[in-house]
Amino acid sequence: MVELQLKPADYKSDVEPTWCSGCGDFGVVAALTRTFSELGLKPENIVSVSGIGCSSRLPLFVKNYSVHTLHGRAIPVAIGIKLARPDLTVIVETGDGDMFSIGAGHNPHAARRNIDITVICMDNQVYGLTKNQVSPTSREGLYGSLTPYGSIDRPVNPVATMLSYGATFVAQTYAGNLKHMTDTIKKAIQHKGFSFVNVISPCPTFNKVDTFQYYKGKVKDINEQGHDPSDYRKALDLAFHDLDHYYDPNAPVPIGVFYSSQTETYDDRMMSVKKRYKQVEDLQSFVDACKPKAI
Amino acid sequence: MTFDLTVKIGGEGGEGVISAGDFLTEAAARAGYYVVNFKSFPAEIKGGYAQSTVRVSDKKLYTTGDSFDILCCFNGEAYEFNKKHLKPGTVLVYDSSDFEPEEHDGVMIYPVPLSYLAKDVMKAYITKNVIALGVLCELFRIPVQSIKDSIKAKFIRKGEQVVDLNYKAIELGVNYVRENLKKVDEYLFPPPGEPKNVVIMEGNQAVAKGAVVAGCKFYAAYPITPATTVGNYIVEDIIRAGGWLYQAEDEIASLGMALGASFAGVKAMTSTSGPGLCLMTEFLSYAGMTELPVVIVDVQRAGPATGMPTKHEQGDLYHAIYSGHGEIPRAVLAPTNVEESFYLTVEAFNLAEKYQIPVIVLTDASLSLRAEAFPTPAVKDIKVIDRWVYRAEEDPEGTFRRAGRFLRYSLSTEDGITPMGIPGDPKAIHAITGLERQENSDPRNRPDIRTWQMEKRFRKVKKLLEEDAERFYEMDAPFERSYIGVIAWGLTASATKEAVERLRSKGKRINALYPKLLWPLKVSVVQDFAKRCERIVIPESNWSGQLATLLKAEANVRPISYCVYRGEPFIPKEIEEFIEYVLENPSLEEGVLTPSDLYGEKAYGLI
Numbered sequence: 097m098v099e100l101q102l103k104p105a106d107y108k109s110d111v112e113p114t115w116c117s118g119c120g121d122f123g124v125v126a127a128l129t130r131t132f133s134e135l136g137l138k139p140e141n142i143v144s145v146s147g148i149g150c151s152s153r154l155p156l157f158v159k160n161y162s163v164h165t166l167h168g169r170a171i172p173v174a175i176g177i178k179l180a181r182p183d184l185t186v187i188v189e190t191g192d193g194d195m196f197s198i199g200a201g202h203n204p205h206a207a208r209r210n211i212d213i214t215v216i217c218m219d220n221q222v223y224g225l226t227k228n229q230v231s232p233t234s235r236e237g238l239y240g241s242l243t244p245y246g247s248i249d250r251p252v253n254p255v256a257t258m259l260s261y262g263a264t265f266v267a268q269t270y271a272g273n274l275k276h277m278t279d280t281i282k283k284a285i286q287h288k289g290f291s292f293v294n295v296i297s298p299c300p301t302f303n304k305v306d307t308f309q310y311y312k313g314k315v316k317d318i319n320e321q322g323h324d325p326s327d328y329r330k331a332l333d334l335a336f337h338d339l340d341h342y343y344d345p346n347a348p349v350p351i352g353v354f355y356s357s358q359t360e361t362y363d364d365r366m367m368s369v370k371k372r373y374k375q376v377e378d379l380q381s382f383v384d385a386c387k388p389k390a391i
Numbered sequence: 392m393t394f395d396l397t398v399k400i401g402g403e404g405g406e407g408v409i410s411a412g413d414f415l416t417e418a419a420a421r422a423g424y425y426v427v428n429f430k431s432f433p434a435e436i437k438g439g440y441a442q443s444t445v446r447v448s449d450k451k452l453y454t455t456g457d458s459f460d461i462l463c464c465f466n467g468e469a470y471e472f473n474k475k476h477l478k479p480g481t482v483l484v485y486d487s488s489d490f491e492p493e494e495h496d497g498v499m500i501y502p503v504p505l506s507y508l509a510k511d512v513m514k515a516y517i518t519k520n521v522i523a524l525g526v527l528c529e530l531f532r533i534p535v536q537s538i539k540d541s542i543k544a545k546f547i548r549k550g551e552q553v554v555d556l557n558y559k560a561i562e563l564g565v566n567y568v569r570e571n572l573k574k575v576d577e578y579l580f581p582p583p584g585e586p587k588n589v590v591i592m593e594g595n596q597a598v599a600k601g602a603v604v605a606g607c608k609f610y611a612a613y614p615i616t617p618a619t620t621v622g623n624y625i626v627e628d629i630i631r632a633g634g635w636l637y638q639a640e641d642e643i644a645s646l647g648m649a650l651g652a653s654f655a656g657v658k659a660m661t662s663t664s665g666p667g668l669c670l671m672t673e674f675l676s677y678a679g680m681t682e683l684p685v686v687i688v689d690v691q692r693a694g695p696a697t698g699m700p701t702k703h704e705q706g707d708l709y710h711a712i713y714s715g716h717g718e719i720p721r722a723v724l725a726p727t728n729v730e731e732s733f734y735l736t737v738e739a740f741n742l743a744e745k746y747q748i749p750v751i752v753l754t755d756a757s758l759s760l761r762a763e764a765f766p767t768p769a770v771k772d773i774k775v776i777d778r779w780v781y782r783a784e785e786d787p788e789g790t791f792r793r794a795g796r797f798l799r800y801s802l803s804t805e806d807g808i809t810p811m812g813i814p815g816d817p818k819a820i821h822a823i824t825g826l827e828r829q830e831n832s833d834p835r836n837r838p839d840i841r842t843w844q845m846e847k848r849f850r851k852v853k854k855l856l857e858e859d860a861e862r863f864y865e866m867d868a869p870f871e872r873s874y875i876g877v878i879a880w881g882l883t884a885s886a887t888k889e890a891v892e893r894l895r896s897k898g899k900r901i902n903a904l905y906p907k908l909l910w911p912l913k914v915s916v917v918q919d920f921a922k923r924c925e926r927i928v929i930p931e932s933n934w935s936g937q938l939a940t941l942l943k944a945e946a947n948v949r950p951i952s953y954c955v956y957r958g959e960p961f962i963p964k965e966i967e968e969f970i971e972y973v974l975e976n977p978s979l980e981e982g983v984l985t986p987s988d989l990y991g992e993k994a995y996g997l998i
Binding site: 110138139143155161163164171173174175176178179181183184202204366369370374375379380382383384387389 | 417420421540541543544588589590591592596600603604608609611627628630631632633635637639640641643644645647648649650651652653654655656657659673674677764767768769770771794796812814815816817819820821822823824825826832833834
């Protein structure tokens with residue numbers, strides 16, 4: 097029997113998204129399901145893991161194994177899944193609050209260890225589920241329910257942060273460009289090792305500044321402009337200018353693959369360590385090892 | 392003739408005090424005797440006072456006893472720490488090139504220039520502990536060959552030269568005694584008995600071995616004293632068994648990773664101590680809500696906050712039972728000795744997998760460092776439960792599928808347990824979420840669905856209580872009516888057992904109950920026990936009497952608590968004297984006693 101390739105719609109679950117109309121995250125579902133279809137992934141072999149927030153509902157809207165975890169804790173759970181079952185495609189679908197505030201402590205370790213998971217961060221630069229507070233990626237001056245005076249916090253730079261942590265694939269894409277988003281997510285999933293995609297995914301309800309309208313015309317594909325993703329220094333240089341547009345109305349918003357390099361993954365290294373140890377079937381021997389040595 | 396001998400070795404950390412104790416322990420186990428060894432390390436990385444206490448007997452041992460018979464001091468500090476326990480009839484062996492002891496009435500004293508012999512004769516200071524072992528062997532007829540075998544097993548990897556050097560050191564110790572000392576005490580190690588089929592494990596090692604035997608394939612943890620060594624012991628075993636150990640970035644991640652591995656289909660665990668369990672509590676609630684099996688070992692230490700990281704306390708019982716937001720089904724097990732640390736870890740996995748709940752194992756710093764010889768577990772006789780994995784072919788009626796969806800949280804079973812879908816199976820695709828949800832995992836806030844799902848989760852606890860609780864209550868209640876019923880948990884139960892034996896030999900009618908399943912509580916067992924006792928007493932290593940409080944609330948017993956919180960475990964004598972005090976004071980009612988109630992100011996210098 098020939099297996100028919102599943103269409104993007106076949107990867108949609110029966111659960112209706114709870115997002116506001118006009119939310120960038122709808123585009124991410126579309127890009128993800130297209131990617132799954134194009135890569136011919138079987139739903140039963142994909143695990144989508146998320147944290148808490150508007151975007152973190154995403155796994156429930158996609159037909160695959162889904163783990164909706166705690167606020168900020170998608171990455172550790174995803175690592176546990178991947179190390180227990182390296183055969184699975186493990187994708188973290190999360191937001192800027194999970195990723196760069198409450199769960200930020202997990203990022204360096206997942207990245208530096210090059211664990212073969214893909215992290216897609218839907219970055220809307222605001223807390224939506226709790227109704228309008230500034231997020232770690234919000235621009236200075238943004239009004240939120242807890243900053244009625246306009247935020248006085250400097251924002252974190254997602255791309256530069258993940259690059260400096262040693263992620264072996266770092267990209268940024270934009271929810272207003274389905275094709276770019278699909279291509280980028282596809283590359284990230286195909287990448288062997290830790291891949292990070294920051295998706296600029298505007299919130300139409302609470303962030304009235306960083307809107308589709310705002311980004312339209314500002315996003316510039318760095319790869320089209322000749323950026324070579326194997327150049328780490330250049331990638332960092334570009335990344336440091338990622339947030340310039342917050343301060344300079346003429347600055348572009350760079351999208352595309354900043355960095356991609358194929359090196360040994362944690363999973364590979366784990367497997368080669370395992371090979372160095374003789375596998376033991378007889379559990380009794382683990383206990384017998386504690387006997388005092390015979391006279 | 393019964394035989395019961397306790398040797399305590401004390402000295403500077405790093406001088407081989409601990410390994411000397413380990414060698415003695417092995418020699419005793421080989422000779423076919425019961426042996427318990429308790430180690431205490433300095434909190435400092437290097438230096439500081441370390442000691443190892445080895446008790447050997449031909450009858451079952453519960454503790455290292457009240458004190459020592461033979462004290463071997465590697466330096467003056469060890470002597471200062473222990474001199475108040477040099478009672479008439481005890482023996483002191485000491486390094487006479489380091490210090491001179493005071494006069495002690497009735498104490499038999501053997502000066503040996505250990506440092507001189509090591510430095511100037513052996514030209515190798517590191518052999519000091521082995522020279523001391525040679526001295527102890529010759530003085531107390533400990534089989535030298537047995538110690539040599541242990542030395543060989545330990546040092547052979549470093550080469551024959553190292554083994555030979557140590558053999559020379561032990562012979563130097565032996566010969567020094569022959570040439571310079573005359574035996575004046577009557578302590579003798581017994582001649583080798585029938586060798587027994589035993590293993591020697593430390594508490595944390597027993598946890599690690601139990602986990603591997605239970606089929607644990609994923610272990611994630613963050614280093615924390617005194618739990619770290621569970622990882623040290625499991626790391627290579629778990630790899631050989633086909634699994635993996637991951638050093639997480641913090642305890643939040645540890646439990647999250649273990650839960651991820653569990654979701655992916657493997658048995659998973661983490662170990663930590665109190666501070667780490669604090670960080671885990673959000674995931675603990677999540678595990679209960681999502682019905683993921685997981686084992687969490689809490690090697691308790693003296694809190695609160697950083698407290699005394701290397702010290703004993705039973706302060707996390709409330710934490711284990713009540714921590715977390717909302718209410719979840721969970722089980723809390725507490726072994727009372729090393730052997731149980733092994734078997735209860737297996738049981739923890741069994742309960743976790745059978746009921747799809749988080750199971751917490753409570754041990755403590757002292758239990759973690761205690762070594763025991765116990766009968767070699769026969770793995771083939773150990774019951775190991777694997778989880779109920781969904782297979783569509785076993786579900787022709789479609790009980791667990793509806794409208795093309797897998798029902799992870801189906802309400803169709805009487806006991807609330809439903810099969811788990813494992814990634815890779817196209818027929819069991821589903822979501823798990825910390826949100827309240829309906830049978831097919833879709834989030835729902837409806838009052839009826841919420842009520843049904845809560846009841847589903849807690850029906851599992853009801854079944855656990857009916858099917859699996861009773862065997863975790865060790866009842867030692869020979870008297871139909873007793874003056875005193877003592878209830879003790881964890882390591883305190885071990886000291887209590889010895890105290891109860893002594894009191895009974897004095898004719899006191901004492902019943903005892905040792906609960907090892909602290910949650911959920913099998914109330915009927917506690918109440919049946921309490922009915923047969925005039926008064927209930929509960930010794931515990933914590934401030935508030937946590938088990939006592941629990942039993943007051945759950946079982947309506949009115950206990951007299953005895954609480955110590957100094958960081959050292961109970962010795963049997965204390966519990967014996969506490970129970971005698973209660974017997975002598977019939978008017979004492981429910982409440983909390985501390986050593987100062989019994990001994991006044993003297994209590995502070997007791998241990």
